[in-house]
Amino acid sequence: MQLDNAPLPSIGILGGTGALGGGLAFRWAEAGLPVTIGSRNEQRAAEAAARISTGIKGPHSLNSAGLNECAANADVVVIAVPWDAHQETLTQIRDAARGKIVIDVVNPLAFDKSGAYAPSVPEGSAAQQAQALLPDSHVVAAFHHVSAVLLADHTAETVDTDVMVLGDDLESTKTVQELVRLIPGMRGIFAGKLRTAAAVEGLTANLIAVNRRYRTHAGIGLTNVEEAAHATA
Amino acid sequence: MQLDNAPLPSIGILGGTGALGGGLAFRWAEAGLPVTIGSRNEQRAAEAAARISTGIKGPHSLNSAGLNECAANADVVVIAVPWDAHQETLTQIRDAARGKIVIDVVNPLAFDKSGAYAPSVPEGSAAQQAQALLPDSHVVAAFHHVSAVLLADHTAETVDTDVMVLGDDLESTKTVQELVRLIPGMRGIFAGKLRTAAAVEGLTANLIAVNRRYRTHAGIGLTNVEEAAHATA
Numbered sequence: 001m002q003l004d005n006a007p008l009p010s011i012g013i014l015g016g017t018g019a020l021g022g023g024l025a026f027r028w029a030e031a032g033l034p035v036t037i038g039s040r041n042e043q044r045a046a047e048a049a050a051r052i053s054t055g056i057k058g059p060h061s062l063n064s065a066g067l068n069e070c071a072a073n074a075d076v077v078v079i080a081v082p083w084d085a086h087q088e089t090l091t092q093i094r095d096a097a098r099g100k101i102v103i104d105v106v107n108p109l110a111f112d113k114s115g116a117y118a119p120s121v122p123e124g125s126a127a128q129q130a131q132a133l134l135p136d137s138h139v140v141a142a143f144h145h146v147s148a149v150l151l152a153d154h155t156a157e158t159v160d161t162d163v164m165v166l167g168d169d170l171e172s173t174k175t176v177q178e179l180v181r182l183i184p185g186m187r188g189i190f191a192g193k194l195r196t197a198a199a200v201e202g203l204t205a206n207l208i209a210v211n212r213r214y215r216t217h218a219g220i221g222l223t224n225v226e227e228a229a230h231a232t233a
Numbered sequence: 234m235q236l237d238n239a240p241l242p243s244i245g246i247l248g249g250t251g252a253l254g255g256g257l258a259f260r261w262a263e264a265g266l267p268v269t270i271g272s273r274n275e276q277r278a279a280e281a282a283a284r285i286s287t288g289i290k291g292p293h294s295l296n297s298a299g300l301n302e303c304a305a306n307a308d309v310v311v312i313a314v315p316w317d318a319h320q321e322t323l324t325q326i327r328d329a330a331r332g333k334i335v336i337d338v339v340n341p342l343a344f345d346k347s348g349a350y351a352p353s354v355p356e357g358s359a360a361q362q363a364q365a366l367l368p369d370s371h372v373v374a375a376f377h378h379v380s381a382v383l384l385a386d387h388t389a390e391t392v393d394t395d396v397m398v399l400g401d402d403l404e405s406t407k408t409v410q411e412l413v414r415l416i417p418g419m420r421g422i423f424a425g426k427l428r429t430a431a432a433v434e435g436l437t438a439n440l441i442a443v444n445r446r447y448r449t450h451a452g453i454g455l456t457n458v459e460e461a462a463h464a465t466a
Binding site for chain 2: 114115116117118147160161164166189190191192193195196198199200201202203205206207208209210213214216217218219220221222223224225226
């Protein structure tokens with residue numbers, strides 16, 4: 001898939017009714033991609049699509065569907081469901097996602113009185129669980145540390161943050177890096193194979209600790225990595 | 234320990250003959266702290282101290298010792314040994330480090346043809362292993378993502394990077410944040426308890442993947458975290 005000289009890929013966001021999924025739907029629909037919000041609850045998916053649509057300037061394509069239809073009709077499938085629905089959702093879309101890029105943005109997190117922590121995942125990480133459940137798809141992990149608040153903020157024209165992109169299939173990670181770049185201010189940086197995804201997912205618990213201590217919405221920046229290197233990588 | 238109005242603490246760096254440990258010795262000795270480099274091999278420790286000393290402008294205190302003497306005579310003990318010497322070194326200094334702050338900078342890493350990855354650690358992370366082996370010390374995890382090259386570079390007047398500081402004892406993490414701040418350009422940001430250290434340690438494998446792809450020495454910056462919040466935290 002080459003974004004530069006081909007039709008823009010259509011995006012199906014499973015869990016697009018949530019904060020991060022909805023924010024991605026908003027940004028990509030505004031960038032001109034055909035986006036569909038998928039949910040177990042089709043009524044909620046339709047409501048989210050209508051609500052997000054009102055915030056987008058200019059013509060755009062933003063629709064809604066059930067989980068399976070959403071995955072089946074999209075070129076690229078985004079998994080943005082809560083962690084406790086991760087396994088079930090992926091099991092359900094195995095056939096619909098065959099041969100496609102699946103972007104997993106899920107952070108396995110648990111909470112107690114001391115704050116957030118990364119629970120043990122048998123496969124090692126959410127991304128590795130996704131690849132195990134979708135052996136015929138190209139799983140790419142990304143967007144773990146993006147502030148959903150900033151992403152959904154219609155007054156924020158750019159979302160200045162670096163997105164770590166992980167995956168085992170080189171072409172798929174490059175496509176996702178290009179999808180990241182369609183959101184103004186964002187850089188997609190390749191940051192390893194899926195077997196190293198646990199640290200990237202788990203770091204979200206550390207960012208939550210930072211946010212709690214400093215009362216902020218902290219993000220991650222990668223210093224000393226050149227855009228130029230990005231463009232030619 | 235209050236750095237502002239008390240004598241500066243003395244630092245003992247176990248593994249100060251290595252790149253990161255040596256870089257910290259250089260920066261802290263130059264900042265005026267009494268520093269001792271500790272190693273199993275006292276001859277190598279003495280050579281490292283002499284070599285680093287020649288790069289420091291002005292009066293300073295930089296000595297060398299064996300592992301146990303180094304830990305016993307320091308106010309703050311830094312663990313900068315290779316991962317495969319981690320468990321043995323900590324077991325050896327248990328009595329010497331009693332009641333002290335122990336800064337663990339070790340990244341458990343393994344390598345194969347596909348690059349670096351985080352091996353499984355029974356205790357969860359190097360930092361948790363250290364706390365288990367040193368139940369009477371205050372373990373603080375920090376400095377995982379600092380470029381040893383930049384740290385040791387005498388021509389680099391500042392090391393502009395954020396250091397995630399993790400620990401279970403609040404006062405100890407504050408002291409380490411102040412020690413971080415003694416190195417020009419560095420900020421020490423509290424980023425969670427020891428149970429969340431695995432992600433911070435493991436992220437080093439992702440930075441190695443970034444460095445490999447982009448041919449750089451990438452570092453981590455925390456965006457949207459204010460110095461002011463840092464100063465008052």
